[in-house]
Every structure is written in structure tokens, then in C-alpha cells.
Amino acid sequence: MTLLAAIDYKRRTGKGQYLDIAQHQGGLQYVTPLVLDYQINGRVAGRNGNRDDYACPHGVFRCKGEDRYIALAVYGEEEWRAFCEIAGSPAWIKEPRFATFADRKANEDELERLVEVWTLSQNDEALMYKLQMAGIGAGMILDPVDFLEKNEHLKARHFYKELNHPEIGVIHAPRQPCVLSKTPCDIRRAPLMGEHTDYVLKQFLGMTDEEIAELVVEEVLN
Numbered sequence: 001m002t003l004l005a006a007i008d009y010k011r012r013t014g015k016g017q018y019l020d021i022a023q024h025q026g027g028l029q030y031v032t033p034l035v036l037d038y039q040i041n042g043r044v045a046g047r048n049g050n051r052d053d054y055a056c057p058h059g060v061f062r063c064k065g066e067d068r069y070i071a072l073a074v075y076g077e078e079e080w081r082a083f084c085e086i087a088g089s090p091a092w093i094k095e096p097r098f099a100t101f102a103d104r105k106a107n108e109d110e111l112e113r114l115v116e117v118w119t120l121s122q123n124d125e126a127l128m129y130k131l132q133m134a135g136i137g138a139g140m141i142l143d144p145v146d147f148l149e150k151n152e153h154l155k156a157r158h159f160y161k162e163l164n165h166p167e168i169g170v171i172h173a174p175r176q177p178c179v180l181s182k183t184p185c186d187i188r189r190a191p192l193m194g195e196h197t198d199y200v201l202k203q204f205l206g207m208t209d210e211e212i213a214e215l216v217v218e219e220v221l222n
Contacts, residue, residue: 056104057083060141061116063124069141070124072131077101082134086127087118125150148172161187197221 002019010016028035034045050059055073063070074083080101084093092098092114097107104111119127124140131138142151148160157179160172176185201207215221 051108056101056108057111057115059112061112061119063119063122063127063140065124067143068124070119070122070127071139071141073137075137079134079136080104083131083136086130086134086136087115090114090118163187163189165189166192194222 002021006017006019037043037045050071052058052073055075058073060069060071062068072083074080077100087093096103098104098111128138128140140146140150147154154160158175159177160174163171163173165171171189173187173189175187179185198212201212212221
């Protein structure tokens with residue numbers, strides 16, 4: 001925003017200006033609701049962990065399998081009803097202590113425990129799609145294998161490029177997150193140690209094969 005404002009000023013006046021930007025001040029916008037809550041209500045914000053003041057349940061829950069998790073966020077009564085339907089409407093969902101949002105927040109510890117009992121029987125990926133289709137924010141927690149094989153967004157964006165490395169074989173290298181239409185970025189593997197020594201000595205330093213061989217004999221080069 002500051003750069004755009006400065007560019008606009010230069011276009012209008014032909015003059016530049018000095019930009020003074022404090023990183024701390026630039027980040028305060030992200031805690032504005034907490035500052036206002038203190039100013040108006042006198043409440044000092046504390047650590048919420050994975051919880052949210054406006055959603056319940058809200059957090060990360062274990063799923064079926066080893067180290068499989070899903071993050072979900074249920075906002076409002078409409079999403080809660082959809083969540084209950086997907087969960088199969090077990091008896092505990094109909095209990096008075098979970099009847100309203102305020103009730104669920106008041107009994108959040110127990111609600112999270114019961115939700116995880118259910119998610120432990122669910123496949124994380126399948127459950128994610130079910131919840132998303134119902135309008136509920138949900139995402140499986142990805143491990144490195146998932147990033148390469150299951151992340152449809154990264155696949156569609158061709159984020160990882162398959163490269164052949166002479167020592168370790170096939171690798172998947174991440175490209176730049178931005179794509180320029182006129183000057184696209186090409187990803188290549190990193191050079192090996194000393195791979196271009198011969199080229200540098202000959203092309204940049206003008207050394208002959210004999211001179212290079214002498215350096216090898218003298219153990220200046222490996």
C-alpha cells in the first residue's frame with residue numbers, strides 16, 4: 001500500500017519521497033479487534049490455543065490411522081445442524097448442554113472430547129470433503145507425502161517440478177509461488193560440488209588442460 005501510494009505520488013508530481021515503515025506498526029492491524037475489546041470492554045486477550053470465540057467446535061481432531069488429523073470450524077446454528085447430520089446425529093448431540101452456541105462454548109472441553117471420539121472413526125480426506133460440501137470449514141492436516149500426492153491445488157498449479165538428480169535420483173522441487181506470464185521461472189537442480197570447476201577454470205580463467213592437471217596433482221583441486 002505504501003509503495004503504491006508513493007508510485008501514485010511520483011506519477012502525479014514527478015517526485016520521489018522517503019518511505020519510513022515500521023514492521024511492528026504495520027502488523028498492529030491484525031490485533032485491532034483485541035485492542036478494541038480491551039478499550040471498550042476492559043478484557044485482556046489470552047491464549048486460545050486452537051479455539052475461536054465465534055466457532056464451536058473449532059480445532060484439530062485425530063482421525064482414523066496413524067498421525068491423521070483434521071481441522072474444522074463450525075460457525076453458527078446452520079453449520080452446527082449440518083455438522084450434526086454428517087456426524088450421524090448421535091445421542092449426545094441432542095443433549096441440552098449442546099443446544100445453543102453459548103451452551104456449546106460453556107461445555108467446550110466435553111464437546112471436543114466427544115467430537116474426537118467420532119472423528120477417530122473417520123478417514124480424514126473423506127471427512128474433509130463431506131464437511132466442505134456442507135459448507136463447513138475443514139481441512140486435513142497434510143504431511144510431506146500428502147503435499148506431493150494429495151494436494152489438488154498444488155497439482156493444478158504445477159507447483160512441484162520433477163527433476164533428475166545425478167546422485168539422489170528423482171526429486172520434486174517447489175517453484176516460485178507466483179507465475180509471470182511473460183517471464184516464467186524455470187526450475188533446475190542445484191549443481192554438484194565442483195561440477196563446474198573445469199568450465200570456470202577454462203572459460204573464465206583461461207587455463208589449459210595441462211595447468212588444470214597440475215593443480216590436481218598438487219591437490220589444489222580434488
